[in-house]
Amino acid sequence: MKMDLEQLRKTAAEVAAREEVKYLVGWKQGTYGYRVAPAFVEDAAGAAELIFSPLCTANLATYLTLAEQLPVPRGGEPDDRKVALMVKGCDSRAVTQLLVEKGIERDEVVVIGCPCPGVVDAALLAEKYPETEEPAEMKWDGENFLLIRGGEETKIARNEILAEKCRLCRYPNPVVSDIMLGEEVETWDLAEDEGVQELENRDVDGRAEYWAEQFDKCVRCYSCRNVCPLCYCQDCILDRLNPTWVNRSVNFSENTAFNIARAFHLAGRCIECGECERVCPANIPLGKLNRKLAREVRDKYDFEPGVDPDAEPFQASFKPDDPEDFIL
Amino acid sequence: MSANFEPNVVAFLCNWCSYAGADLAGTSRVNYPSNIQIIRVMCSGRVNPLYVMNALQQGADGVLVSGCHPGDCHYMEGNFYARRRLGMLKDLMEFVGVDPKRFHMSWVSASEGHKWKEVVEKTVEDAKEAGPFEGFRRRQIDW
Numbered sequence A: 001m002k003m004d005l006e007q008l009r010k011t012a013a014e015v016a017a018r019e020e021v022k023y024l025v026g027w028k029q030g031t032y033g034y035r036v037a038p039a040f041v042e043d044a045a046g047a048a049e050l051i052f053s054p055l056c057t058a059n060l061a062t063y064l065t066l067a068e069q070l071p072v073p074r075g076g077e078p079d080d081r082k083v084a085l086m087v088k089g090c091d092s093r094a095v096t097q098l099l100v101e102k103g104i105e106r107d108e109v110v111v112i113g114c115p116c117p118g119v120v121d122a123a124l125l126a127e128k129y130p131e132t133e134e135p136a137e138m139k140w141d142g143e144n145f146l147l148i149r150g151g152e153e154t155k156i157a158r159n160e161i162l163a164e165k166c167r168l169c170r171y172p173n174p175v176v177s178d179i180m181l182g183e184e185v186e187t188w189d190l191a192e193d194e195g196v197q198e199l200e201n202r203d204v205d206g207r208a209e210y211w212a213e214q215f216d217k218c219v220r221c222y223s224c225r226n227v228c229p230l231c232y233c234q235d236c237i238l239d240r241l242n243p244t245w246v247n248r249s250v251n252f253s254e255n256t257a258f259n260i261a262r263a264f265h266l267a268g269r270c271i272e273c274g275e276c277e278r279v280c281p282a283n284i285p286l287g288k289l290n291r292k293l294a295r296e297v298r299d300k301y302d303f304e305p306g307v308d309p310d311a312e313p314f315q316a317s318f319k320p321d322d323p324e325d326f327i328l
Numbered sequence B: 001m002s003a004n005f006e007p008n009v010v011a012f013l014c015n016w017c018s019y020a021g022a023d024l025a026g027t028s029r030v031n032y033p034s035n036i037q038i039i040r041v042m043c044s045g046r047v048n049p050l051y052v053m054n055a056l057q058q059g060a061d062g063v064l065v066s067g068c069h070p071g072d073c074h075y076m077e078g079n080f081y082a083r084r085r086l087g088m089l090k091d092l093m094e095f096v097g098v099d100p101k102r103f104h105m106s107w108v109s110a111s112e113g114h115k116w117k118e119v120v121e122k123t124v125e126d127a128k129e130a131g132p133f134e135g136f137r138r139r140q141i142d143w
Helices: A005-017 A044-049 A062-066 A089-100 A122-128 A194-201 A204-216 A223-227 A252-265 A275-279 A286-301 B018-027 B049-057 B078-095 B113-130
Strands: A021-029 A036-041 A082-087 A109-113 A137-141 A144-149 A152-157 B009-014 B036-041 B062-067 B103-107
Touching: A005 A021, A005 A044, A005 A082, A005 A109, A021 A044, A021 A109, A036 A044, A062 A082, A062 A089, A082 A089, A089 A109, A194 A286, A204 A252, A204 B078, A223 A275, A252 A286, A252 B049, A252 B078, A275 A286, A286 B078, B009 B018, B009 B113, B018 B036, B018 B062, B018 B113, B036 B113, B049 B062, B049 B078, B062 B078, B062 B113, B078 B103, B103 B113
Parallel strands: A021 A082, A082 A109, B009 B036, B009 B062, B062 B103
Antiparallel strands: A021 A036, A137 A144, A144 A152
């Protein structure tokens, strides 16, 4: 894949300079190591720092609903300018799902699609090539990743550091876009979802033991909720005190209830961008929960979230012939 | 697990069919296990999956959700939504290690007093087999 940075910056500058665009959200070099930060570009000049590299893991679609909605001052006009957003394949599914749920309207966003040949798992990368203070650059190079640091280039095999979500990715090309950057990439052979399969092969007690160990680690920071592009309820049950759906105390019982509730709320909505798992400070494999549910939804209900903007939301619709083999 | 363990089973029954069905079982003098605690809701579609979680957290050993037969819902389609959501919940709970015997769903109409008895017997028997629920039950901490 040849993602031309020049073309990206030129397009971004053009979009950001448009009258109808409030700001453009993209990626820029972080302050150190493998960090990549979100960039909010308001004018053409700001576009010069934008990048798109295998380190751009973050799903920027979350900023669409995260943006603060200030009340309109008396006599003022509401700011209904658009937000421009750079998306990878998985991020574009989040945008589509937001459209399905009417979280955003189509004319509120300008989607700039970046076909993505797969991003790296920064934790895995840092394990093998320790992070230094100096900001590192990365590039796609055919079947490899190219790590550029201190004027030195290191070739790293793709499979060595490819993020788990990308191994299982079926939509590397944006499913929705106004402007497409570069050429579409070819889909690749999917890896087996070993993590989920291994758990499915255990008996119920084995799974209970596994998840007990995982949920016990949870510190209830709610990072998984905050980073999720599809967790945007203004009145979240986790913040509610009356009625208290999930107690705030950090113990195994409440942690389990919280994690099940979180996963369930994303059933038929999760687009598997893997952000929750990436940001989890306790390294809980939340992706396994999400992928398991996504697979059930796909196999049993023949539904895939974030693909068709005209679809009915999964949990707010039904088919008369939904499976009911579990009913007594 | 002791042989004479008596489980607590919480049942969420819809007002229009299953609750009336259970009522019919009562007025018809049908004997069924007394382990079941009935909570009446207006529709099985009203049953939030968190109700089920909360029941298990607060000491239930089994949960039953029962509503009208598909197509008979008083609100036309509430039980269809319930079927989809609670079906997913059952899969998810199984995946995180909750015995599938602890959660059941059934369709019981207002005229099915005898079916209600069978459903309760099955649910209680399954909960007995699964034993006291220790998984993520809320524990009292003695300071």
